[in-house]
């Protein structure tokens with residue numbers, strides 16, 4: 669579980685996060701959604717300590733991360749797996765070396781033990797046996813899978829995914845969403861997905877917070893979202909034509 673309490677952050681005189689609180693449960697896909705430039709990434713960076721909040725605190729289970737010292741923060745960070753936008757693989761490293769990277773950085777394990785963990789992570793994302801492939805030989809969806817394997821290889825308790833579907837076609841996006849959901853359930857991770865993709869929200873959003881201009885305006889489950897009374901959220905959702913069509917269809921009297 670991760671809890672962010674009353675987080676505020678300004679850059680210069682621009683208030684980017686205004687008293688945002690959220691609770692992200694273990695074993696659930698938690699989503700932070702909102703339009704571009706609205707503060708989602710700054711919020712995620714605040715949670716991992718890449719940005720220091722001006723006010724408020726972040727807790728990982730009962731550990732106060734905001735007040736933790738360097739060593740305590742390092743311990744928490746070792747439990748966080750990150751899937752970056754665009755997968756961010758090292759082009760000059762093969763799949764095995766890419767997935768092994770966090771183990772090289774964070775552990776003293778011998779190569780054979782690291783290899784067992786890498787193979788296990790690759791199996792989990794459906795890429796068993798791809799160790800020697802280079803990123804240039806992989807499709808966009810496979811690169812994301814490698815990125816996900818790298819995020820879970822160190823038995824991460826927390827899985828953060830920044831725009832996991834960016835650059836993917838709709839079918840591959842669904843496969844990646846499903847994989848994120850499956851791993852969250854199987855591994856019991858506290859998963860946070862930052863996204864502005866409404867298809868993903870409808871596929872996997874179990875606990876969603878909507879941020880607009882630095883303020884949290886709504887939170888709930890994907891089955892509630894289409895019925896929201898929050899005008900700003902409706903504008904965000906129904907900017908997507910498919911969502912508008914679904915909503916109209918839902919409201920049409922049956923048999924028409």
Ligand SMILES: Nc1ncnc2c1ncn2[C@@H]1O[C@H](COP(=O)(O)OP(=O)(O)OP(=O)(O)O)[C@@H](O)[C@H]1O
Pocket residue numbers: 679684702703704705706707708709710711864
């Ligand atoms: N280090 C920084 N210094 C100054 N301003 C920043 C900094 N980081 C972010 N901002 C500003 O904070 C605001 C929120 O940015 P943020 O990246 O969180 O948006 P976002 O919702 O993640 O957008 P996107 O979906 O496009 O990634 C933007 O106006 C951005 O310019």
